[in-house]
Amino acid sequence: MFYDVAMNFVIGTILMVAGAIMIWIPNRIFTGILIASIVFLCVNGVVLIIRFVKNKMNKDFFFSILSFVFMFFLMNFRYLPQWILRVNFGGYCILCGFACFVQLVINQINHIKRNFFNFVFSFIYIFFGFYLLLNPDFHTDLLMRAFGIYFMILGMRYFGDGYEGINPLTKYKWKRKVRITLPAFLCAFVPDAALTSVNRYLEDGKPEDLNTYKKDEVVRLKVIVHVGPKGFQKVGHICFAYDDIVYSYGNYDSDSFHLNQTIGDGIFFTVPLEKYIPNMISAENNSIFEYGVYTTSKQNALI
Secondary structure (H helix, E strand, O other): OHHHHHHHHHHHHHHHHHHHHHHHOHHHHHHHHHHHHHHHHHHHHHHHHHHHHHHOOHHHHHHHHHHHHHHHHHHHOOHHHHHHHHHHHHHHHHHHHHHHHHHHHHHHHOOOOOOHHHHHHHHHHHHHHHHHHHOOOOOHHHHHHHHHHHHHHHHHHHHHHHHHHHOOOOOOHHHHOOOOOOOHHHHOOHHHHHHHHHHHHHHOOOOOOOOOOOOOOOOOEEEEEEEOOOHHHHHOEEEEEEOOEEEEEEOOOHHHOEOOOOEOOOEEEEEEHHHHHHHHHHOOOOEEEEEEEOOOHHHHHHO
8 A cells, every 4th residue: 555655656756857847848858858769779779689699580680770770860860750759649649539539429329418528629639630740840849848748737646646545535526527547558558568467477487476465354346357369359358246246348249340349339248257257268368357346334235
């Protein structure tokens, strides 16, 4: 508990300081990132060359040459990193806007009200994305300052989470409505990164140095995260179980799949846990992360 609270404050402080610096001296920060990228590419190229000499793998030689070529471009064409930053962020904004628009259409089809914010965000994302893509004179300083503001807001969120950990009786009603998160493309890869880390740990053959905590209380509420090896399975899916009955909602109807399974009819079902887990492992080839949540008798009654 103390570690989690402390990490919230540490991460919050780092984000706040980084955001303030990016707002204050954006040009120097961009130059620093550029220099760090050049150094990284140089070191990476040398390491790959050494690895190629030892292992004689052609891919190491190819990627080392690629690193040096990209380093050369960064050193001699300053517009290139600005172009990469502008185009990538613009493309990301358009994708976010398109996702908001698709959600808006789905809500309209299902007669769900309160679509105003989806419309506003889709318009802002798409407008800003095309503005970045079509305006070559966009100043990088402005984009760095925008990142700085975002980092500071994200840092405040971590401070809030840390403060709530110290004062568990404090209630933040606004947090249920407003939630500043990491960019969606980063969050999407968190489950797969966790699975890769576990697999790498097991493949290394290291002894299992795990902390075991035992309680006499029965865990009635469980949160289940399953992650697959390919495609959208890598993003993962979350469901929960209560008294060994799984409650799951997702895009399960194969006849309604659209846009490479990103859109489909939402299906809700319940199933006994002892049948759900084997099916997820054998039929869908998923790995399971299960988290037990201890609940009080009052919380059980509310559930």
